[in-house]
Structure formats: C-alpha cells, structure tokens
Amino acid sequence: MRLFILLASTLLLAGCGLRPLYSGGGAGAVAQSLRSVDVAPIGGRSGWMVRTALEDRLGAPAGVQARYRLEVELDDDIIGFGIRRDDAVARERRTLRARYRLVDAAVGTVLLDATAGSDAGIDVVSSEYATVAAEQTALERLAREVADQIVTRVALYSSRTGPGR
Template sequence: MRAVLALLACVALPACGLSPMYAGGASAGVAQGIAAVDIPAIQGRGGWLVKNALEARLGVARNGNRQTPPQYRLDVRLDDSLEALGVLNDDTISRERRILRARYQLIDLATGAVLLDATAGSDAGIDVVSSEYATIAAEQKALENLAVDVADRMATQIAVTLRARAAPQP
C-alpha cells in the first residue's frame, strides 16, 4: 500500500508545476544567469560583508577571474543601524537591536531594464554588558551574521527572477 502511495505521489508531483530551481546544473539558464551577475563595491564594512557573502552565494568569480561576461549588474544600497531597546533607570542601555536593510536592483546591462527592484533585511538583538570590548565584538558579530542572512535572501530572489526570465514563454 505504501509503495502505491509513493508511486502516486511521484506521478502527481510534476503535475503541480514544481520543478527544481537549478535543474540542468551549471548549464541551466538560472546558473548561467547567476554567473553573469556583476556586483559593484557596496559602501561600508557591512557592504563589504554583504558583497563577499553574495559572491560566495552566487558563485561569482572574484578579482576579475570571471568565466562568463557580465550580463547583469546588482546595485545595492545598505542601511545599517543600531537602536537602544532596553534602557535602565540610570539611563544605561542594556539591550540593542542591529538592523541591516538592503535596497537592491538587478539591471540588464544590454537594455538597461530593471529586472528586480526589491528590499531584504534582517535584525538581531545584542546584550550590552559591562565590558565595552564584549559589546563591540557582539555588535560586529551581529553585523557579520546579518550580512550573510541578507545576502541569502537577495540571492534567492535573484535566482527566482532569473529563473522566470530563462523559462520558455508559452
């Protein structure tokens, strides 16, 4: 009985319209599109972290060792802020919130068309302790983690956009 249900599920899956994002490996349209994304420098330490995380996530070659000529450019503007959340009776801060937001556009270099105009963001809570060094280290670690999270969100949306663009039109 289980084998019959598993077989029916396998037969029904293609009918629902789901298909693997990267079907076809490196020769797939999505993979080729992702490899052709140019990521210019992004301002600030957070920008440097986001750019590195994006390059790692998208598999974009660094230092000009690109195998695919760029077809797209990803313009990114970051907003990095720290907010005091917990304020004690003596006006000292006990908790902070670090927020990293990115506004980004994927631009087709051939036509200048904006293919994707979106935002991605994430935030993290930080305990402010008596050691200033520990607090600064926690703030920096939060920025590193947020940069990876924001880059992952951006990379997913870019892949979805390029997949829709590479899909054959009916």
C-alpha cells in the same frame, strides 16, 4: 496497497508543477545566470561584507563580461532599548536593510527592484569590548542573511524569465 499509495503520490507530485530551482546543477540555466551578475561596489564596512557575501554566492568568474549588474543600497542601524536603573542601555537591535536592483548591463534596464533585510538583538554588557564584538558578529551574520535573500530572489527571477519561459 503501499505500492499503490507510493505510485499515486509520485503521480500527484509530478503534476503539481514544482521543479527544482537549481536543476542541472552548475550547468543549469539559473546557475549560469547567477554567474553572469556583477555586484557594484557598496559603501562602508557593511557594504563590503554584503558585497563579499554576494560575490561568494553568485560565483562569477573574474574577467568575464557580466550580463547583469546588481546595485545595492544599505541601511545599517543600531537602536538601543531596554533601559536599566542607571539609565544605561541593556539591549540593542541591529538592523540591516538592502534595496537592490538587478540591471541589464547592456541596456541599463532595471529588471528587478526589491528589498531584503534582517535584524539581530544584542545584549549590552559591562565590557565595552564584548558589546562591540557582539555588534560586529551580528553585522557579519546579517550581511550573510541579506546576501542569501538577494541571491534567492535573483535566482527566482532568473528561473521565471530564463530560456524557455
């Protein structure tokens, strides 16, 4: 009976149409496509962090002609809320939003236009140094999260439009 259930489950799973995004590993179509994406410069400290995270995840080798260009515009904002009795801010929310476009480098056609974003809560403490350090740590984490969202979306686009699709 267990063998029958296992066999039936395998057949049902095979028929559902799910397939691994990164099938083929580093030699797969999606990984190859991601390696052919050049990230355009992004202004500011948050832009540098997001661009570095994107380049790390995309894995484009230096000196290779890119097939795609990724253009990113960031909105980095800190809003204070949670006022104490002395009218000082008790909490902050740091928000990092990105609008990004995947552009065909040869023609200039926009292939993908989307947004990504994340936010983090920060406790404001009596030590100004600790608050600034918490804000910077939050920015580092948000940059990684936004870069992960962008790369995932570009990989999905690549898997849907790649060879054989």
